[in-house]
Amino acid sequence: MDDIGIMGKVAVVTGAAHGIGAAIAFAFAERGARVAALDCDRDALRSTVESIVDKGQQATGYPVDVRDSATVDQVVDEVERDLGPIGILANVAGVLRTGPILDLTDEDFAAMFAVNTYGTFYVCRSVARRMRPRRHGAIVVVGSNAGSVPRMHMGAYGASKAATSSFAKSLGLELAGSGIRCNVVSPGSTDTDMLRGMWANGSGERRTILGTPEHFRVGIPLGKLGTPSDVAEAVVFLASELAGHITMHDLCVDGGAALGA
Numbered sequence: 584m585d586d587i588g589i590m591g592k593v594a595v596v597t598g599a600a601h602g603i604g605a606a607i608a609f610a611f612a613e614r615g616a617r618v619a620a621l622d623c624d625r626d627a628l629r630s631t632v633e634s635i636v637d638k639g640q641q642a643t644g645y646p647v648d649v650r651d652s653a654t655v656d657q658v659v660d661e662v663e664r665d666l667g668p669i670g671i672l673a674n675v676a677g678v679l680r681t682g683p684i685l686d687l688t689d690e691d692f693a694a695m696f697a698v699n700t701y702g703t704f705y706v707c708r709s710v711a712r713r714m715r716p717r718r719h720g721a722i723v724v725v726g727s728n729a730g731s732v733p734r735m736h737m738g739a740y741g742a743s744k745a746a747t748s749s750f751a752k753s754l755g756l757e758l759a760g761s762g763i764r765c766n767v768v769s770p771g772s773t774d775t776d777m778l779r780g781m782w783a784n785g786s787g788e789r790r791t792i793l794g795t796p797e798h799f800r801v802g803i804p805l806g807k808l809g810t811p812s813d814v815a816e817a818v819v820f821l822a823s824e825l826a827g828h829i830t831m832h833d834l835c836v837d838g839g840a841a842l843g844a
């Protein structure tokens with residue numbers, strides 16, 4: 584396999600136990616990265632790491648709750664002690680609660696910001712503080728197309744993702760002079776537990792693809808759900824040297840569902 588600047592790098596992936604984060608961990612490991620897989624779900628994290636190692640590739644699991652900034656710092660320290668300087672960071676850990684805005688509790692709203700926004704900030708800050716003096720590194724933040732298009736019953740989630748995407752672009756600006764790139768990948772409906780958890784019945788997939796006019800949702804022009812691997816390939820591209828002159832970009836991977844917004 585051609586080296587696109589991933590081989591031998593230490594790649595931190597948060598949310599690596601399930602879904603899109605696991606696919607990203609697999610994709611980096613396949614390209615020869617030494618993956619530090621971070622997640623709060625210990626058992627699932629162990630099984631993702633074992634699957635990577637069973638293939639003869641490199642991954643180490645670090646259980647962590649990204650909502651806890653002190654623990655995030657300790658784990659980032661531990662990763663660098665164990666594996667060496669972090670060259671790539673993919674922030675993927677995220678949570679979704681749905682419901683009309685007027686029905687959301689204080690706790691619902693805070694819970695989404697705690698992981699999607701604050702957690703991403705804690706991990707980015709900790710890793711970028713170490714990358715900056717080395718003047719080397721690539722950061723990718725997984726947002727959502729719901730951060731740029733209003734979605735019924737996803738108001739708090741979309742707001743948490745919009746905040747994260749804005750923060751990531753400012754981080755890219757502040758780190759550009761140090762040669763560090765920071766980009767966003769915004770998936771649309773991607774076939775994971777998170778998406779399936781939103782479906783009330785067996786027609787969920789069909790309705791997602793065709794759209795739901797009663798919710799002013801247009802559907803997916805490419806006529807299919809995204810796969811975790813579709814998103815992972817976009818993250819790998821932005822983390823690689825193929826994207827060496829790209830920073831502060833938001834790459835939407837949604838089959839056209841946001842109509843390019």
Ligand SMILES: NC(=O)c1ccc[n+]([C@@H]2O[C@H](COP(=O)([O-])OP(=O)(O)OC[C@H]3O[C@@H](n4cnc5c(N)ncnc54)[C@H](O)[C@@H]3O)[C@@H](O)[C@H]2O)c1
Pocket residue numbers: 597598599600601602603604621622623624647648649650675676677678679698702725726727728769770771772773774775776777778
């Ligand atoms: N699936 C979709 O349709 C979709 C669409 C747009 C954006 N996204 C985003 O993609 C990312 C991955 O989503 P997914 O679909 O794979 O979801 P998922 O629920 O399958 O995986 C999310 C992962 O994040 C981890 N996590 C949650 N809270 C955490 C915490 N406090 N600390 C550490 N880890 C934590 C979970 O344990 C899990 O492994 C999320 O940021 C999500 O918002 C998903």
